[in-house]
Amino acid sequence: MNDYKHPLADAEFVLNELVKFDELCAAAGLEDVNTELASVILTEAGKLGTGVLAPLNRTGDEVHPVIVDNGVQETKGFSDAYQAYVEGGWATLTAAEEFGGQNLPNVLGTAVNEVWQTSNLSFALCPLLSQGAIESISHHGSDELKKHFLPKLVSGEWTGTMNLTEAGAGTDLAAVSTKAVPNGDHYLITGQKIFITWGDHQMTDNVIHLVLARLPGAPAGVKGISLFIVPKFLLDENGNPADRNDVYAVSLEHKMGIHGSPTCVMSFGDNGGAVGYLVGEEHNGLAYMFTMMNHARQGVGLQGLGVSEAAYQLAVQFAKDRIQGTKKDGSRYPIIRFADVRRMLMQMKSGTEAMRALCLVAAAEADRENTARQELLTPIVKGWVTEFAQELTSLGIQIHGGMGFIEETGAAQYYRDARILPIYEGTTAVQALDLVGRKTLMNGGESLQSLLDEMAADISAFEALGGDFTLAAQQCRTSLDNGIAARQWLLDTKADRNASASACVNFMMLFGFLCGGWLMAKSAVQAQAKLAAGEGDPKFLQAKLISARFYCEHMMPRTQSLLASVIAGGESIMALDEELF
Template identity: 80%
Template sequence: MSDYIHPQRDAEFVLNELVQFDQLCKATGQDEVNAELASVILTEAGKLGNGVLAPLNKVGDLNHPTLVDIDGQSGVESGVRETAGFADAYREYMDGGWSSLTGAEEFGGQNLPNVLGTAVNEIWQSANLAFALCPLLGQGAIESISHHGSDQLKQAYLPKMISGEWTGTMNLTEPDAGTDLAAVKTKAVPVNDHYLITGQKIFITWGDHQMTDNIVHLVLARLPDAPAGVKGISLFVVPKFMLDEQGNPAQRNDAYAVSLEHKLGIHGSPTCVMSFGDNGGAVGYLVGEPNKGLAYMFTMMNHARQGVGLQGLAVSEASYQHALEYAKERIQGTQKDGSRYSIIKFPDVRRMLMQMKSSTEAMRALCLVASAEIDRGNSARVELLTPIVKGWVTELAQELTYLGVQIHGGMGFIEETGAAQFYRDARILTIYEGTTGIQGLDLVGRKTLANGGQHLAELLDEIAEGISRFEALGGQFDLAAQQCRIALENGIAARQWLLDNKQDLSAPGSASVSFMMLFGYLCGGWLMAKSALQAKAKLDAGEGDPEFLNTKLTSAQFFCEHMVPRTQSCLASIQAGSESIMKLDELQF
């Protein structure tokens, strides 16, 4: 495969040309960090991803984690045994310092920019999505404890979590409480300096394993005197093993995985039912103040939401590379002289490959630009972009991994070719950390209507400036720029429609997903237009690799011409309103 289509080249392009990585590092006081160092780090990450994690991807798909009697003495299933090979891979990941990449220096972290960590995480997710879910959840738990935990909790848990010696989980969902966290029933009773936790949580990713000697569970629970609803939820650290006076894992806590889910995809990732307190109560420690757990958990969840969006990009990139290799090798057509040729010469196969290639580049640009806003401390922009990253990228990933199967034809439906695994693995991503509908509601509600559309207006102004510059390129980009201009007008119209119709209680919810998808395609087009401008400038200056830069120009042209026009159908759906959506009586469905 030609190296100019390798995702690392594109990630470095986005870091340098869109994020302005060197300037970002100087602005955040990290003068010793620069694009040259980032390139070295990405190259080394690629070695671990390609050489260690990727070969285990299919292994995990075929050989699932199991619930077993870990100590061999209890006679009962007491823990989860991860897929063979994963523990060795995790040890290499940890020994390489990858877990500590963006961690705080005071707790042993390397304190590198969040956006660089995001670019590195794409490699893990692309190589082995099931494996990479484990460190992703740990990073989210670190964020929550860092922002809201006491100094004692930070000192006890963060050094080992940042080093990767201990992993972390998020325990929200219960059998009777999915998205509706007001229905959480898990209880926490104060006892001296700790709490005893009782209850059950479901869908806990990497809730148990044997790769590390401790697991730090973050658990939502209610205190005895807690007010009803979401205002009465507190957050607790519940370790798998309690710590001795030296801070080392000691006595086993009353927190166990009691069953494993049988899933459509990500088979190598154990999804656990966790039971707390079956034998008297799991020891837990309060994070922050009582009854503020939901706000604290959202620190972890917002980190995870951008992380899951990145997974949508990563699995799409893996599917694209797989389909591209097949399209180059699969001989199908016959010319007049009797010679045969590969299917990559077929226009429709090229259409699908271009859709995959250009879309993954647009997704990567959005993921990295949104991640860089965290480094800049631009909280309003982070809040606005997070549901778009999570919702739009993961929804588009469904289409792209579907195309990966389609390019394989009948062989795509056969598991042995590997194309189907990406399709199956991607399916969870629109559900994890809040469904697509939740992301849409978040965007129209808390991120738009709550501030009168001000933050969205500021983003639209920035997009308008970029599109004006794009229009000046002319030539091959005339149609692309025209489509971007129409998409911008569609975004402006969608924002205004939402503000004008907020009195209709059904309108925001009815329009929310189309609204989110519109802004996903608009942001993707805007960033691809910026990419074209930067690529053209470098070509004119005689800088960079001409083959890569010319490829980027074509990719940007395709995305703006073929994908950005989807904003028109999104706007039409938004403006159709809620009448036909809400009209039928329940019995008429």
């Protein structure tokens, strides 16, 4: 379990051949950053993942965090692992140099984060939220706030959280009722937030909460929400944690999965008011929080990849070890030789490779400051990857047979952990509505058309391979046509809100499978070129060609049924009276 040889090699392939990492770094003026350095960094990340984080994954599933007198006590071993993470400089990887960061590209940080998500999803949630907090404060905080909070968030000495959801609000942030009252140079915050990931722990000497709240007289709805920094401990004149702030974790949720990650109910101001500091301008908090949320959404998509990769590694090892078939001569052989087990393993292998390609390509758009493309791909990364992860982690259980249903094999944990991913940081429907509405209809489908045009050029190159790839290329072309048809249908029916809302998830899934196939086809072209030139590891490149062929032949036909559902519209979906459900 947790053999990073293949996923790290695949990540390097994507960085080199799809992202063009050296060119990206040169364009950004990062003269000392290149693929050679990236390879070293990824190798070292693999060591920490294998040696430190992965052994705690099962521990966190079985031994949950608890509330004690001084707050939340994390699972034993997590604190030492976090200190190893901080001492290795991993928290500083992509942050700005002025605050102690290494200023490495976002796409390299994403490739490294995959290692943490694969090895221990519960642990990796903590630095993921901190990275989002850093993004939000960096973009919107005052110089004073940046000076006080960013250096130690960047170093990992402190961790960050995101406090949005309330019991009476859920996804509807317009219903947020937490209050903030001006009090001299700060504000006093009162209210309660739920589902706060890593809302409290003992791994660091401070936790920095980003909190949405309403000022007195604020406009109703989302236009009246402001964003505040609320530290667990207030800072003294030297910037060090001092007095305890009036914010506490009052309970922990009992969850289906990610047991090692404390999901807290946070109470603000039970004893007079939690001290908070306004980020940016009043009433603009939701926009500021979205900086953090958009970072988190791509991060959650990466979690879908990570947990799928972990499930695949466990499944393939079991399939190689499990002896079940018997030949006529009485000799026995492992189940990996069964055709249907091969089908499932190939689905997991090619699926994770397609996910990885999409996650890294999307992350690189942030480095290129290609905002339109980044915003277009973000809901697909978050929505499609996490939904596909449900299927792949379930296949991991199926490959184990009856033993997959038994907790001691570990297969069930990945399935349970994965189930939250299409829900938090915006449900699948939220991502799909965002893709359809803000990212497609609002610009007349221009961003999507640009992506389709790029796909067309790359699929033409794939078609030129011919031979064994003829059917795969045909499926790519058909899927591209399906994407074109889905876009046109959406534009043609934009006046019918029920139609687009009913079709949005299938629309998003169609483009997820299409994006995955496009990048697998592009990978095949690059792999074939490297083989012809005698470059690279021939075994890896041959495997890449087979994975690409399988994905295009077996996964991309799904776009046809998804298109059929899209164009069926929403009439039958909305026709039934509520009382008949």
